[in-house]
Each structure stands twice: as structure tokens, then as C-alpha cells.
Amino acid sequence: MSNQEQNSPVLEIRSLSKKFVKPLDFAGKIAQKLGSNIREEVVHAVDGVSLHVNKGEVVSLVGESGCGKSTLGRMVAGIMPPTSGEILYKGQNIASLTGEDAREVALKVQMIFQDPFASLNPRLRVRDIIGEAPLVHKLTTAAEQDDYLDDVMLRCGLDPSYKRRYPHQFSGGQRQRLGIARALAVQPDFIVCDEAVAALDVSIQAQILNLFIKLREDLDLTYLFISHDLGVVEHISDRIVIMYLGRVVESAPTEELFAKPNHPYTQALLREIPRLDARHADFTPIEGEIPSPLDPPQGCHFHPRCPFATDRCRQEVPQLKSVAPGHMSACHLNEG
Amino acid sequence: MTQTVPTLQVENLQTQFFTKAGAVTAVNDVSFTVNRGEVLGLVGESGSGKSVTGFSILGLVDQPGRVTGGKILFKGEDLTQYTEKQYKQLRGSRISMVFQDPMMTLNPVLRIDTQMVEAIRAHENVSKAEALQRARDALGQVGIPSPEERLKSYPHQFSGGMRQRVAFAIALLNKPDLIIADEPTTALDVTIQAQILYETQKLCRETGTSLVWITHDLTVVAGLADTVCVMYAGKVVESGKVDDVLDNPKHPYTEGLIGSVPSRNKRGQPLTQIPGMTPSLFNLPKGCSFRERCQYASDACQQAPSISKCEDGRLVRCHRVEEALSHV
Amino acid sequence: MAAAVQDDGINPWRTFASDFAEKKLAVLGLIVFVALIAAAIFAPWITPQNPYDLNQIDFLDGRLEPGSVGSQITYWLGTDDQGRDLLSGIFYGLRTSLAVGAASTLIALVLGGALGLFAAYFGGRVDTLIMRIADLQLSFPAILIALILVSALGQGVDKVIISLVAVQWAYYARTIRGTALVERRKEYVEAATCLAISHRRIVFKHLMPNCTPPLIVVGTVQVAHAISLEATLSFLGIGVPITEPSLGLLIKNGFDYMLSGDYWVSFYPGLALLITIVSINLVGDQLRDVLNPRLKK
Numbered sequence: 031m032s033n034q035e036q037n038s039p040v041l042e043i044r045s046l047s048k049k050f051v052k053p054l055d056f057a058g059k060i061a062q063k064l065g066s067n068i069r070e071e072v073v074h075a076v077d078g079v080s081l082h083v084n085k086g087e088v089v090s091l092v093g094e095s096g097c098g099k100s101t102l103g104r105m106v107a108g109i110m111p112p113t114s115g116e117i118l119y120k121g122q123n124i125a126s127l128t129g130e131d132a133r134e135v136a137l138k139v140q141m142i143f144q145d146p147f148a149s150l151n152p153r154l155r156v157r158d159i160i161g162e163a164p165l166v167h168k169l170t171t172a173a174e175q176d177d178y179l180d181d182v183m184l185r186c187g188l189d190p191s192y193k194r195r196y197p198h199q200f201s202g203g204q205r206q207r208l209g210i211a212r213a214l215a216v217q218p219d220f221i222v223c224d225e226a227v228a229a230l231d232v233s234i235q236a237q238i239l240n241l242f243i244k245l246r247e248d249l250d251l252t253y254l255f256i257s258h259d260l261g262v263v264e265h266i267s268d269r270i271v272i273m274y275l276g277r278v279v280e281s282a283p284t285e286e287l288f289a290k291p292n293h294p295y296t297q298a299l300l301r302e303i304p305r306l307d308a309r310h311a312d313f314t315p316i317e318g319e320i321p322s323p324l325d326p327p328q329g330c331h332f333h334p335r336c337p338f339a340t341d342r343c344r345q346e347v348p349q350l351k352s353v354a355p356g357h358m359s360a361c362h363l364n365e366g
Numbered sequence: 367m368t369q370t371v372p373t374l375q376v377e378n379l380q381t382q383f384f385t386k387a388g389a390v391t392a393v394n395d396v397s398f399t400v401n402r403g404e405v406l407g408l409v410g411e412s413g414s415g416k417s418v419t420g421f422s423i424l425g426l427v428d429q430p431g432r433v434t435g436g437k438i439l440f441k442g443e444d445l446t447q448y449t450e451k452q453y454k455q456l457r458g459s460r461i462s463m464v465f466q467d468p469m470m471t472l473n474p475v476l477r478i479d480t481q482m483v484e485a486i487r488a489h490e491n492v493s494k495a496e497a498l499q500r501a502r503d504a505l506g507q508v509g510i511p512s513p514e515e516r517l518k519s520y521p522h523q524f525s526g527g528m529r530q531r532v533a534f535a536i537a538l539l540n541k542p543d544l545i546i547a548d549e550p551t552t553a554l555d556v557t558i559q560a561q562i563l564y565e566t567q568k569l570c571r572e573t574g575t576s577l578v579w580i581t582h583d584l585t586v587v588a589g590l591a592d593t594v595c596v597m598y599a600g601k602v603v604e605s606g607k608v609d610d611v612l613d614n615p616k617h618p619y620t621e622g623l624i625g626s627v628p629s630r631n632k633r634g635q636p637l638t639q640i641p642g643m644t645p646s647l648f649n650l651p652k653g654c655s656f657r658e659r660c661q662y663a664s665d666a667c668q669q670a671p672s673i674s675k676c677e678d679g680r681l682v683r684c685h686r687v688e689e690a691l692s693h694v
Numbered sequence: 695m696a697a698a699v700q701d702d703g704i705n706p707w708r709t710f711a712s713d714f715a716e717k718k719l720a721v722l723g724l725i726v727f728v729a730l731i732a733a734a735i736f737a738p739w740i741t742p743q744n745p746y747d748l749n750q751i752d753f754l755d756g757r758l759e760p761g762s763v764g765s766q767i768t769y770w771l772g773t774d775d776q777g778r779d780l781l782s783g784i785f786y787g788l789r790t791s792l793a794v795g796a797a798s799t800l801i802a803l804v805l806g807g808a809l810g811l812f813a814a815y816f817g818g819r820v821d822t823l824i825m826r827i828a829d830l831q832l833s834f835p836a837i838l839i840a841l842i843l844v845s846a847l848g849q850g851v852d853k854v855i856i857s858l859v860a861v862q863w864a865y866y867a868r869t870i871r872g873t874a875l876v877e878r879r880k881e882y883v884e885a886a887t888c889l890a891i892s893h894r895r896i897v898f899k900h901l902m903p904n905c906t907p908p909l910i911v912v913g914t915v916q917v918a919h920a921i922s923l924e925a926t927l928s929f930l931g932i933g934v935p936i937t938e939p940s941l942g943l944l945i946k947n948g949f950d951y952m953l954s955g956d957y958w959v960s961f962y963p964g965l966a967l968l969i970t971i972v973s974i975n976l977v978g979d980q981l982r983d984v985l986n987p988r989l990k991k
Contacts, residue, residue, distance in 0.1 A: 094555035095526075109884045136890040149881035153903040162899075163889035201643050202412075209885070216889060231411035231644070232582060236626035236637040243636055258556065261585065265628035265637070284633065302560035304585035306627055309609060315561035319525050 038121070039082035040220055040252045041106065041139070046115030048076040048101050073323045075101040077276035078115070080350075083220070083252055090255040090263040090284075092299075093273035096323045102273075103222045103256045107141035119220070137167060140213035144225035146205035150197040150212075156183075157193040159208060164215045179215070185248070186211040187241060203234035210241065214249070222254045227262060239266060260303045264288060269356075272296050275323055275331040278350060282357040292359035294336045330362065338363055371442045373543050373576040374400040374423070380435035381415075381422045390647045392418040392431065394600040397681075400544070400593075403574040405567075407587030407608065409623075410597035413644050416580045419597070420546045423578070424463055425453040441543065459489040462537035466549040468529040471536060472521040478505075478532060479517040485539050504535040508565050527558035534566070541573065548580045563590055584627060588612055596620045599645060599655035606680030616682045618660045654685070662686055713984045723976025730970055734788040741782035742767045746937070753777045757956050772958040774947055780958065783944055784966045790940035791970070794851060795921035798858035803913050805859065806866030811905065813867065814874035815897050825871065828864035836861045840923055844932050854933050858920050869912045873905040907985040914978035918971045925967055941967045 052071040054062060061068050076098040083089045091099045104110040106117060108124070117124045119135050127135055143149035150159055161179050164170045170178040180190040186207045197205055206226065213221060223242070227235040239262065245251055257263050263270060264284060271281040272295065280293040291297045298316040318335040321327055330348050333339040340362065348360040381393035393415045400406045410416040421427050423438055425448060438445040440461065448456070457463070465471060473481055482501035483494060492500075498517070505513035508531040521529060530550055537545050547566075551559040567590060570577050579591060587594050588608060595605040596619065604617040615621040625638030642659040645651060651658050653668040660667070666685040673681050674688045715721055733740070743750050743766075755764040755777035762769055764777075771780040813824040831839065843857035877883065878901065886896045925942030927933035929949075934940050939947070941963045948959025 094557060104884070107888050108890075109887050133890050136888070139888075141885065141888045143881040143885060145881055149885055151882040151886075151900050151904070154900075163891060166891060166895070203643055212885065212889070232584065232623055232626045233411060233640040234643060236628070236639040237641075239628065240636045240639055243634065259628075260556070261627065261629040265633055299556060302556050303629075304559075304563070304583070304589045305629060306585050306588045306612060306624065308585075308589050309612075315564050316557055319527060319558070320555065 038085070039118075040085050040087075040120060041254070042082040042118040042121075043102075043106070044080050044116040044118070045078045046076055046080070046102065046105060046117065047074065047078055047113050048098070048105060048110065049074055049113045071324055074276050074326070075323065076105070076112075079273070079276075079278050081271055081278065081281065083254055085252055086246075086250060087269060088246070088253040088255055088267045089269045089271060090257060090267035091271050091273060092257060092260060092263055094258060094320055096275065096320055097273040098276040098323075099256045099273050100224050103141065103224045103254060106254060107139055107222045108136050109141070133167070137163075137216045138218050139220045139222065140216065140218035141222040141224060142206075142209050142213055142226045144228055146202045146209065146229060147197075149209050150205055152197055154196075155193070156195050156197070156208060159197070160212045160215050163212070167216060169216060182211050182215045185214065185245070187237075201234075202230055203237060206230060206234075206238050207241070210238075210245070214245070219250065220252045220254070222256065224256045225258070226255075228257065228259065235262070242266065260299060261305075272299070275321065275326050277331060278358075278360065279332065280357075280359045280361075281350075282354075282359075286354065286357050290354070290357075292353050292357065292364065293332075293361050294338055294363075295332045296359075298335075330360075370402065372399045372401045372439075373404075373441060374398075374578070375439040376419075376423065376436070377439065378436035379419065379422060379433065379438060381418050381427055381431060382434045383431035385430055387648060392600055392647060393422060396436070396595075396597070396600075396602050398593075398595050398602065398605055400576045400578060402543075402576055403570055404593065405570055405577045405579060405591045407591030407594040408578055408580045408597065409582065409584060409587055409594060411582055411644055413599070413647065414597040415600040416582075416597050417548050420463070420548050420578065420580050423546060424457060424461065425450070426457075455489070458485060459540040460542050461544045461546065462540070462542045464530070464533050464537050464545065464547040464550045466552055468526075468533035469521065471533050472529065474521050476520075477517075478519055478521065482517070482536060482539060485536055489540050500539060501535075504538050505532070507538060507569065508532075508535045509561060510535070527554050527561070530554060530558075530562060531565070534562070538569065538573075538575075542575060544576045544578070546578045546580070549582070550579075551586065552581070552583070559586075566590070584612070584623060585629075596623070599650055600647065601655065601683060602681070603656065603683045604680070606676075606678065610678050610680055616676065616680065616687050617656075617684050618662055618686075619656050622659075654683075710984060714980055717980050717983075720976050720980030723973040723980075726969060726973040727977055730788060730973065731792060733785050734792045737782075737785040737789050741779070741785045743779040743782045745778035745783045745786060751777050757951065757959065760958050760962075771962045772956075774944075774959045775951065780944075780962055783939070784941070784963055787939055787941040787944045787963060788966065788970070790851070790934055790938050791921050791924060791942070791967070794854055794858070794924045794934070794940065795917045798855045798862065798920045798924075799913055799917045801855070802859040802862035802916070803866050803909060806863035807870050807902075807905075807909055809863065810867035810870035811874050811897050811902060814871045814878055815893070815901060821871075824867060828867050831861075831864045832868070836919075836923060837926060840927060841930070841932070844927055849932065849935050851934050851938055854924055854927060857927075858923060861923065862916055862920065865912055865916060866909060869908050870905050873908050874901055877901055877904045911978060911982040911985055914974060914981055918974040918978070921974075922967070922971055941970075 050073045054070055058068055079102060091102065093099045101110065105112045119139065124135055157179060160182060161175050164178060165172065165175060179193060183190045188204065188207050188211060197208065200208065227238050230238060246253065255263065255267055267284050269281065269283050270287045272279050272293065274295050280296045287296065288300065291300050302315060316335050321334065327334050329345045330343040333343040336343065342362050348362045350358045350360045351364065353359045353364055377397050379393055379396045380391060383390045383392055396419055398406060408416045408419060418427065422433050425445065427433060433446055479498060479501060483497040486492060486497040486500055501517060502513045505516060510516055510528065510531055524532060551562050569575060581587060591608050593606065594608050594611050595602050596617065598619050604611060604615065604620045611620060612624060615624055622640035626640065628637060640659050645655060653670050657663045657667040671683050671685045671688060673683050674691050675681055676687065676691065738744065745751065752765045753776065755773050756775050758764060758769050758773045760770060760772040762772065767779065769779050773779055774783065809824050813821040840857045840861050843860055844853060847853040847856065883896060883900060886900050924933055924940060928940050928942030929946045931946060933942060936943065944963035945960050951959050
């Protein structure tokens with residue numbers, strides 16, 4: 031992990047954006063024609079985000095609801111097409127690939143989901159849930175499928191004799207293992223974890239996190255770990271990227287970020303995570319609510335809640351700039 | 367601590383559900399005490415019985431469940447003897463509640479002011495103007511900006527965090543002696559959670575309201591609570607002062623839970639984990655329910671352990687502690 | 695790490711059966727319905743007379759009262775103007791009615807279901823196109839559309855089925871689209887997309903099985919609807935041909951004699967139609983309750 035700098039990125043994202051447009055209905059269109067100032071609702075879920083993940087790295091994407099982290103993850107995993115920008119896998123632009131190449135890259139990037147219930151098809155047996163894709167993509171044959179599945183299931187801490195069961199017969203933690211096994215069954219090397227432990231009980235969460243750590247070592251995996259939980263993130267990641275309302279506000283190696291958070295939002299987040307050793311803490315919350323992504327503030331998105339906001343923050347969007355080696359932050363205050 | 371009657375004293379509470387598949391004891395021999403102005407953290411994982419304990423205190427356990435044993439002493443009065451009518455008078459006035467989903471207390475088709483005024487006048491004979499004034503104050507108290515305008519809004523016009531604050535404001539309206547909050551910040555963002563924790567803490571200090579905070583999150587309890595009860599499979603396995611329990615857990619389950627909190631562990635290293643999973647209440651192991659997941663389990667654990675009291679006043683349900691104490 | 699699986703040991707089919715059996719009336723409906731189906735299937739073997747075999751019909755036995763004894767057999771429900779045994783006629787009529795109802799429902803269900811699934815999964819223009827046609831169709835009374843189609847296509851069992859399918863597919867398309875829109879957003883569909891599984895496979899293997907319960911409910915109720923529509927068409931004389939009379943046609947045949955006091959020629963086929971429709975609806979209502987997760991305790 032020390033020679034990360036020399037590694038080429040497995041995944042690189044260049045000014046990726048996603049807009050969701052809610053088109054006007056018929057009545058709305060007529061009203062617009064008649065001169066009403068009614069307009070289509072546009073949400074910039076992800077707004078010009080660039081980042082890279084090196085081989086073997088765990089990069090965490092942290093933010094609160096509506097910050098676009100899940101949308102970003104879905105674009106990376108190929109579930110949603112980006113509105114603009116590029117996603118490069120090992121230097122190849124994913125959008126430019128077709129046919130067999132596209133499929134190969136699609137399988138190399140897999141996703142693990144938040145909800146251990148909704149993410150498994152309730153009508154399929156375990157062997158079909160995990161075994162469908164490898165069979166369809168000819169990673170195994172029908173004759174060898176059983177052995178193939180046994181391997182994957184054992185790796186994820188599942189008893190292979192459960193292959194004939196349905197998802198509802200498993201507990202939350204085991205379902206999450208099923209989801210992991212399903213992703214691993216197509217031999218990916220990049221995994222997007224979207225809040226993969228958020229829905230689990232504390233003791234089960236620890237088991238799954240340990241599994242992630244073990245799989246990373248065994249299979250040489252690279253993770254994009256999406257979470258709102260800084261405690262979990264601090265434990266598992268090498269580098270952290272903080273997002274707020276669709277934009278990256280800060281990115282830094284984990285120790286650096288926790289030791290010297292630069293952006294006021296990061297500082298507030300770190301101050302406000304409840305900790306075991308912070309007893310009878312005096313909570314000192316930042317003011318205000320997260321603004322609606324439908325109508326984000328001008329300039330720096332964080333300025334209405336920022337105690338240090340100036341006129342410049344209200345007008346001009348701050349750019350991500352290096353504040354220390356490997357440490358980027360998007361805040362006007364850094365320029366004095 | 368002066369010798370006054372505690373706000374809430376739960377003694378050997380037992381709540382059972384009578385289902386088609388047989389009777390299930392969701393809350394089993396649970397006891398704890400909450401004094402005036404104190405915050406109790408009731409901690410457990412899903413299925414531990416923490417929420418049912420809350421519902422039992424409020425008399426809100428629905429069929430096919432009911433409280434089948436023990437006492438719930440609220441300022442010395444036993445709530446298990448209360449009729450539904452008496453409970454109705456009590457809830458919302460002297461005891462109030464906040465749920466994970468604020469829409470459980472808010473009516474989606476009524477304006478906030480209507481709901482709040484109704485909540486006050488249901489328990490007290492005050493004029494509408496006075497009730498409105500109190501509603502306004504309560505909204506201000508929980509940190510809602512421009513309460514005057516917000517009173518005229520409908521619940522759907524609030525964000526999730528604001529809605530939860532309104533739920534808190536409604537809970538506070540009649541200056542209750544006790545608030546029972548069931549995972550009220552679990553669904554909220556970190557910054558919003560911090561705001562609500564801050565307001566709650568301030569209110570308890572200022573008004574002397576006692577609080578039972580039901581949660582799965584030990585870190586929230588660490589910051590907020592004075593005392594903590596750890597529940598496992600329907601029973602309290604350890605209870606005591608927050609500092610004692612979190613710094614020096616005596617029950618192996620508590621120890622495991624604390625070990626599972628990621629920020630306590632070295633980065634990238636495996637977390638200390640509790641093996642296995644929470645047993646189904648239909649199919650609890652004989653003896654100590656935690657036996658099968660416990661690294662210290664011995665033959666003695668085939669028998670259900672009883673509660674032992676440690677020198678710091680802590681209560682632990684474990685044979686190891688029992689043994690250690692008997693050797694002293 | 696080998697944690698035990700929570701095996702609740704509950705067979706989903708058994709739960710389904712016991713849930714269904716909770717309402718006695720529904721069970722009665724099911725029994726009656728099954729009996730009617732059996733009667734229709736086995737009609738050639740169990741009826742005392744084949745009403746379409748001229749050798750077995752005695753024209754002199756025309757319009758005999760129920761219970762009268764004819765030249766060869768006892769007519770328990772009487773005879774019609776041609777001297778045909780009404781009981782036998784009803785059994786044969788059921789055959790046509792049920793077959794038309796079931797066939798049209800099945801075809802409409804498959805067609806409408808597939809269209810609705812595609813509309814929901816692909817969204818956008820496909821969705822708009824399919825659903826606007828469905829809306830257009832649903833905005834006219836079913837009977838009107840069926841009437842127009844049958845009179846345009848001409849008589850015949852196949853033509854009646856076609857027009858019934860045309861009337862009904864939109865219900866299924868709309869029902870399944872609603873469910874599929876919810877299911878489509880679930881993470882298991884995203885997971886399948888991520889695993890580069892083809893659209894066709896996602897729609898039919900992942901989406902469809904999760905959208906069928908409401909379709910089954912609508913389907914059951916629609917069988918009854920189809921049967922009564924067909925009966926209406928036949929009663930108006932533009933449905934099935936006289937060579938394959940359905941219950942509706944039997945009612946029409948006797949209708950002329952209603953006022954002259956020979957009520958039975960119309961009444962018993964009508965009663966049979968009523969019992970059929972009520973029993974199907976009883977089953978359908980209970981299916982809706984059992985399959986609706988929101989009503990589950």
C-alpha cells in the first residue's frame with residue numbers, strides 16, 4: 031500500500047455529472063407556453079466529480095443524504111448512464127467499449143447493495159441468485175456449477191448446503207453475504223459497496239466488515255466504499271472523499287483527514303460523529319438543514335451553514351485545490 | 367442523590383406474545399430505574415426486546431402480546447394496573463413518546479398547529495390562544511426557526527429532521543416527566559442527529575425530564591446517557607453507569623458489542639466480532655441465551671445465570687461475574 | 695462462521711392454503727367452481743343426453759316442464775323448444791362459456807402482462823405508447839368495444855375470443871405495470887443489470903415472477919367478467935354460433951317463452967351463469983385478500 035503513487039488507477043472518473051430531469055406534464059407545458067415561469071425540475075445529483083482509485087486501495091465516499099454518493103456509485107457500476115463526463119476502467123473509457131469488451135469490463139466492476147432484503151430476488155433460490163451470472167457469462171459450466179458455487183459460498187462464510195434455499199430463510203447478515211457472493215461469482219476486481227453495512231446490527235456489521243477486509247487480501251480487490259458512517263469509514267479506508275450536494279468538498283488519506291480536516295463541512299462532520307469515548311458530550315451542531323438538491327445555494331453549496339462564509343463563498347464556486355500532498359479541499363478560505 | 371421516588375422503576379417486567387406458533391417471551395425479567403432528569407440508554411440489537419420494553423411501559427403492546435408479569439412504577443404508581451382510559455390520560459401528558467418514524471405521531475392531513483393545540487387541550491383545559499402560544503414555544507425550544515410560520519405547515523412540508531423535531535416538540539408540550547424515544551435519530555443524517563441530540567440534552571438538563579433512549583447505537587448512548595441497560599434476547603445482560611459499562615464491560619456480550627464498534631479498532635485490522643447471530647426468540651438456547659456465541663462459555667452456562675450486583679452498583683447477568691464475586 | 699439458517703419450517707403453499715381456507719364462503723366458492731369445471735369437462739360422459747345429436751332428441755318433447763318424463767329420459771330441468779334436455783344443454787353450454795372465458799383471459803393475461811412489463815421496464819416512449827393505447831381502450835365501455843369488434847369480425851368462437859382479448863388486455867397491462875414499476879426500482883434488478891444479464895432475462899426471469907400475484911387476482915375476477923361479456927354478446931345474438939351454444943345463447947333461446955309461462959328454458963341457464971360468476975368472484979376476492987401483503991397480519 032505504500033507504493034500507491036506508482037500504481038496506475040484501476041478506476042478514474044473525470045468530471046462526471048448526473049442530472050435528473052422531471053419533465054413537465056401536459057398541463058405544465060401549456061402553462062409554460064402561456065408565459066408562466068413554471069420550469070422542469072432538474073436535480074444535479076452529481077456535479078462534475080473527478081476521482082481515481084488505485085489498485086488495492088479502499089476509497090470511501092462519504093456524505094449525507096442527497097449528496098449524490100449512491101448515484102455516483104451506480105454510474106461507476108454501470109447501472110445508470112452518466113449525463114456527462116467519463117469513467118475509465120484501467121485507462122479505457124467505459125462508454126467507448128462495445129460488445130464483448132463492454133461486457134467484460136461490466137463484470138469486473140460489481141456492486142454490493144444496502145438493503146439485504148430488496149437486493150435479493152425473493153423468488154429465486156440461492157443457487158440461481160449466485161449462479162445465474164457465471165453460467166450466463168460462461169465462467170463455469172452447468173456440470174461444474176456446483177463446485178464453483180461451493181467455492182464462492184465458502185469464501186463468503188456461507189454453508190454451501192444452503193444452495194436450495196430461498197432468501198427469506200436467511201438472516202440479514204447472511205443475506206448480505208449472499209449479495210457479496212453474487213458479486214464475487216463473476217470474478218470482479220473492483221467492488222462498489224453502497225452503504226453495505228448500514229442496515230445491519232452492530233455485531234453483524236463487524237462480521238461483514240471483516241469479510242470485506244479478508245476478501246480484499248485474498249482476491250486483491252479494490253473498493254469504492256460508500257457510506258455515511260465515518261466510524262466505519264475510518265476503519266476500512268485508505269483514502270476518503272467527502273461529498274456535499276453533488277460535489278466533492280475534500281479528499282485526503284484517512285489519517286490526514288481525521289487529523290487535519292480542512293473543509294468546514296468535514297470539520298463539522300468529524301466533530302459530530304458520536305464516539306464511544308466522548309461521554310456526556312456537549313454536542314455542538316452546525317446550524318441548519320441540508321438544502322434541497324432541487325434548489326441548491328449559489329456559490330459554495332455549504333455557505334448557508336458555514337460559520338466562516340464570506341461574500342465570495344456566496345457567489346463563486348470554490349475549486350478543489352491541493353492543500354497538502356494528496357490532500358485536496360474546495361474552500362475559498364484556503365486562499366486567505 | 368436525594369431520597370425521592372424515581373421517575374420510572376421497572377421491576378421484573380415480562381411481556382409475551384401469543385402467536386400461532388406458541389408463546390414468545392419478548393421481554394423477560396427486565397428491571398431498571400430512571401431518576402429525575404436522568405437519561406437511560408436502552409441498547410440492543412434487533413430482536414433484543416428493547417422496543418417492546420418501551421411499548422410495554424407505554425401500554426401500547428398490541429394483540430397478540432401483553433404484559434404478563436412484573437411492575438412498572440411511574441412515580442410510585444404501578445402502570446400495569448392501569449386501565450386503557452387511565453393510560454390515555456397519562457400518555458402524551460406525563461409520559462410521552464418519540465418514534466423512529468415521526469409520521470407515527472404526526473397526522474399527515476392536519477396542520478401542525480391543529481395537532482399541537484389538540485394535544486394540549488386533550489389533557490388540559492386551556493384557551494386556544496394559550497395553547498397556541500405554548501405550541502410556538504415548544505417549536506422554538508427544539509430549535510425550529512421561525513416557529514410562527516412553521517406552525518401553519520403540514521407535516522409533509524418539513525424535512526425528515528424537522529419532522530422529528532416537531533415530534534419532539536409535541537412530546538414536550540405537556541411538560542412530561544418522562545419521554546420514551548425509540549431510535550429517534552437512526553434514520554437521520556449525522557449533522558441532523560447531532561442537532562437533535564443537542565436539543566434533547568439541553569431540555570433534559572433544563573426541565574428535569576427523564577428520558578429513556580432506545581437505540582442500537584452504543585456511540586449515541588456514550589454521548590447522551592447517564593446510565594445504560596444492555597439487552598440481549600429479551601433480558602437485560604448488563605446495566606450500570608455509562609462510564610463503568612463502556613470502559614470496563616463485564617458481560618461478554620457488552621464486551622463484544624464495544625469491540626464491534628469500528629472506530630475503537632486499529633484501521634484495516636479485523637474487528638473483534640461476536641460470532642454467529644442473534645438467536646430466534648422461538649428457539650433460544652437453554653441456560654444463558656448468549657452461551658452459543660460466547661468465548662468464555664462453560665458447563666455452568668447450561669443453567670440460566672441470575673443477576674449479580676458488582677461493587678460499583680452494576681448489575682450483570684453472567685456466571686463468570688457471579689463466580690468472581692463469590693471468590694472475593 | 696457457520697451460522698445456523700433460520701429455518702422457519704413453513705411451507706409457503708401450506709400457509710397459502712390455510713390462509714385461503716380461513717373464509718368458509720370462499721372455500722364453498724372454490725368447491726362449486728371446481729365442480730362446474732368438472733361438469734363442463736366431463737359433459738359428454740355424464741349428461742343423460744347429447745343435445746346436439748339429433749338422434750337422441752325427440753321433437754315432441756319440446757318445452758316440457760322440469761321433472762317431466764320423456765320418451766327416453768326424465769328431464770329434471772325440463773326441455774327447450776327443440777325438445778333438448780336442459781340439464782344436458784347447460785352442461786354443454788358451460789363447456790363453451792368456460793372455455794371462451796378461460797381462453798380469452800389466458801391470452802389477454804399473457805399479452806397484456808408482457809406489454810405491461812415492457813412498458814414498466816423500458817419506460818419512456820415504449821411506456822407512453824403502450825399505456826396511452828390502454829387508456830384509450832379503457833375509456834370506452836367494454837361491452838361497446840366487444841360489440842363493435844364482434845359485428846365487424848363476424849360470428850364464431852374464435853372471433854368472440856379475439857374481441858374479449860382486445861377488451862381485456864389493458865387491465866392486465868395496467869395492473870402489472872403498477873407492480874413492475876415498484877419492483878423495477880428494487881436493488882435486485884439493479885444487481886442483475888450490474889451482472890450484465892440481458893434485458894429479456896431480467897424482464898422474464900427476475901421481474902415477472904415478482905409481479906404475478908396481483909395478476910392472478912385480476913385474472914380470476916376477469917374470467918367471470920369475460921364469461922358474462924360473452925353471455926351478453928351471445929344473448930344479443932352476435933356471439934357464439936348456434937352450433938356451439940353457450941349459457942348466454944341458451945338464455946336467449948328461452949327468452950321468447952318467458953312471458954308464456956315456460957320460464958325454465960331461460961331461468962336455469964341463467965341460474966347456472968349466476969352461480970358460475972358468483973363462485974369465481976368469491977374465489978377471486980379471497981385470493982386478493984390472501985395475496986395482498988398489506989392485509990397480512
